[in-house]
Amino acid sequence: MYKRLRLRGLNRIIMNKIRVTKEFSFEMAHALWNYDGACRNIHGHSYRLFVTILGISETDENQVKFGMVMDFKDLKTIVKKNVVDELDHSLVVFRKAEGESLDSVRKMYEKVIVFDFQPTCENLVAHISDILIPELPEEIALHSLKLFETATSYAEWHASDN
Ligand SMILES: [Zn+2]
Numbered sequence: 001m002y003k004r005l006r007l008r009g010l011n012r013i014i015m016n017k018i019r020v021t022k023e024f025s026f027e028m029a030h031a032l033w034n035y036d037g038a039c040r041n042i043h044g045h046s047y048r049l050f051v052t053i054l055g056i057s058e059t060d061e062n063q064v065k066f067g068m069v070m071d072f073k074d075l076k077t078i079v080k081k082n083v084v085d086e087l088d089h090s091l092v093v094f095r096k097a098e099g100e101s102l103d104s105v106r107k108m109y110e111k112v113i114v115f116d117f118q119p120t121c122e123n124l125v126a127h128i129s130d131i132l133i134p135e136l137p138e139e140i141a142l143h144s145l146k147l148f149e150t151a152t153s154y155a156e157w158h159a160s161d162n
Pocket of ligand 1: 030039043044045
């Protein structure tokens with residue numbers, strides 16, 4: 001959609017910027033190294049991830065994506081390949097947790113990911129932004145991410161904050 005505004009006698013076309021969001025989910029185990037609570041033990045969460053992009057709807061009616069900022073299907077493909085498939089059913093740990101304790105764990109888990117950061121909800125959402133930004137088409141901005149670790153706890157990344 002676009003509006004025509006008559007501004008100082010000029011006929012200007014104003015494009016609407018639109019945010020588009022898609023929800024994803026994945027199961028992931030983690031352990032928080034040196035943490036003073038129950039999350040120091042390996043345990044899992046059902047994560048929910050909301051990916052919001054920002055762009056302008058296609059205005060060329062001859063284009064197959066006419067009226068769309070980005071095809072939901074294309075957004076799904078990018079997020080699934082680069083984030084969901086990587087993290088789903090994995091165990092993620094901070095590199096300092098590597099060593100004797102992980103050797104025995106590796107016998108049970110094939111998919112152990114060692115990060116350079118503590119795998120908190122906050123650090124994970126920032127990491128996901130780093131992964132997704134270069135994967136999006138040039139004309140599409142990553143607006144924000146919301147990562148739920150539990151039904152009532154989430155962390156957000158916003159482009160405008162960073
Ligand atoms: Zn946890």
